[in-house]
Amino acid sequence: xxxxxxxxxxxxxxxxxxxxxxxxxxxxxxxxxxxxxxxxxxxxxxxxxxxxxxxxxxxxxxxxxxxxxxxxxxxxxxxxxxxxxxxxxxxxxxxxxxxxxxxxxxxxxxxxxx
Amino acid sequence: xxxxxxxxxxxxxxxxxxxxxxxxxxxxxxxxxxxxxxxxxxxxxxxxxxxxxxxxxxxxxxxxxxxxxxxxxxxxxxxxxxxxxxxxxxxxxxxxxxxxxxxxxxxxxx
Numbered sequence: 001x002x003x004x005x006x007x008x009x010x011x012x013x014x015x016x017x018x019x020x021x022x023x024x025x026x027x028x029x030x031x032x033x034x035x036x037x038x039x040x041x042x043x044x045x046x047x048x049x050x051x052x053x054x055x056x057x058x059x060x061x062x063x064x065x066x067x068x069x070x071x072x073x074x075x076x077x078x079x080x081x082x083x084x085x086x087x088x089x090x091x092x093x094x095x096x097x098x099x100x101x102x103x104x105x106x107x108x109x110x111x112x113x114x
Numbered sequence: 115x116x117x118x119x120x121x122x123x124x125x126x127x128x129x130x131x132x133x134x135x136x137x138x139x140x141x142x143x144x145x146x147x148x149x150x151x152x153x154x155x156x157x158x159x160x161x162x163x164x165x166x167x168x169x170x171x172x173x174x175x176x177x178x179x180x181x182x183x184x185x186x187x188x189x190x191x192x193x194x195x196x197x198x199x200x201x202x203x204x205x206x207x208x209x210x211x212x213x214x215x216x217x218x219x220x221x222x223x224x
Contacts, residue, residue, distance in 0.1 A: 034212065040185075043201070043214055043215070043216040043217055044158065044201070044214045046212065049211075070173070091155070093157050093158075099144050101205055102160060102163065103148075103160070103203075103212065104158065104160065105154070105157035105158050106157060107157050108156070108157045
């Protein structure tokens with residue numbers, strides 16, 4: 001299957017700081033990438049859809065000014081959590097979509113805000 | 115009603131058992147269907163796509179019934195390593211909207 005990387009795999013930051021997470025499709029081009037959040041023992045929650053060269057589409061209830069998404073190339077999307085707070089602590093997972101609409105997920109980033 | 119609903123879990127089965135997961139979706143315009151597997155604290159991994167004609171991959175068989183808006187996954191001869199959460203995924207036309215089911219947890223015991 002296709003390979004998607006995510007960096008960093010885990011991060012601890014202080015409240016009020018910003019954290020950037022990178023998502024890369026390593027062996028295919030992805031015009032569309034997705035960002036999810038998952039709390040313990042809960043299902044994936046789609047945060048936003050990232051399209052290369054255009055603005056991201058955010059799901060209802062997700063603050064676009066807090067979760068900044070940039071999809072600058074066909075292989076890279078970034079999510080920046082601005083002014084992070086403890087309630088933002090979660091498992092953030094990206095996925096990249098192939099031309100056949102299959103989604104391949106990155107390994108996730110575990111964010112802890114202290 | 116949720117857009118994608120799965121059997122509530124968890125399923126506890128002995129090794130060698132056959133287990134079936136069901137999933138229903140509400141949007142009749144949905145076009146693509148998948149089963150993913152997620153291990154604890156890991157990312158979901160694509161298990162198989164689901165086609166109208168049904169498809170099989172080793173011990174795994176997936177079926178789609180468009181008329182009933184129903185998807186199933188059958189696992190034969192369960193292994194301990196099959197223990198995971200199985201996610202039903204439905205995508206609408208053009209792949210712009212992906213809906214994940216809440217997942218069904220499977221425990222296979224020796």
